[in-house]
Every structure is written in C-alpha cells, then in structure tokens.
Amino acid sequence: MTTDYICPKCKAHLLLNDYLILTARKANGTGMLLLMNPEVGNYETVYHPSCKVKDGERFTFSCPVCHNTLVSELNKNLVMVLMKDESGKEYELHFSAIAGQKCTYKIMGNSVSSFGIDAPHCLDVMGLLDLA
Numbered sequence: 001m002t003t004d005y006i007c008p009k010c011k012a013h014l015l016l017n018d019y020l021i022l023t024a025r026k027a028n029g030t031g032m033l034l035l036m037n038p039e040v041g042n043y044e045t046v047y048h049p050s051c052k053v054k055d056g057e058r059f060t061f062s063c064p065v066c067h068n069t070l071v072s073e074l075n076k077n078l079v080m081v082l083m084k085d086e087s088g089k090e091y092e093l094h095f096s097a098i099a100g101q102k103c104t105y106k107i108m109g110n111s112v113s114s115f116g117i118d119a120p121h122c123l124d125v126m127g128l129l130d131l132a
C-alpha cells in the first residue's frame, strides 16, 4: 500500500490495514465507525452489524482522531479527505456523504477527475459542473 489518506484538519493518517477509517453520524445523532475501501471508485464499506444504513441517508463524517467534521467546502453533501499517491502528490478527495450515492471527485488545483456511476448526476445537482 503506497497511497495514504490524511485528515485535512490534524494530518492524522486514516488508512490502516487497507481501510480508510472515519466516524459517521446520522442526523438523529447515532454515531458509528466506518471502514471504507481506499480504492478510488470502490464503494465497499464495513460497519458494525447493529448499525442500519438506508440508501439516501445523509451522514456527517468526522476524523476519528481530532473529531473535526470533514465537510467539503464544495458542497455540504460531500466529505473531503486528503490523499497522497505513490509519487507523493497530494489530492483532495471529495466523496458523497449520502449512503448509496456513488460519486467521488479527485481534485488537484484546477484538475478534477470523477469516479462512480452517480458522478455526472452529482456534479449537476451540486452545481460543480463549472469545476469539471
């Protein structure tokens, strides 16, 4: 594993044992730990079986180390973490905070790459079309 995920607030490393680890909180306040596949465009997640996640439900993501929320500055429905690739380049990775919505944007400067079947739709909905 040569890529790394970093909290934009405290710079803690969030990638352990091949999972990106974040905390997610439902609108009703219920919090949970969420393990995400770190491969961009792969939406596999792991969470405790007692947690019920419904498609369309919006979560507030935060860093498990500093507890700051990781809301994207682009849109409140996106989460942002920093990603460092194998060559040491740093990107902003923005992904949907809504369960079941498959869209991810990898951004460095003016360059935007999008991933996931919902990405074009999300771009439109979120008013990001001018970015792409």
Ligand SMILES: [Zn+2]
Residues within 6 Å of the ligand: 007, 008, 009, 010, 011, 012, 063, 064, 065, 066, 067, 068
């Ligand atoms: Zn942090």
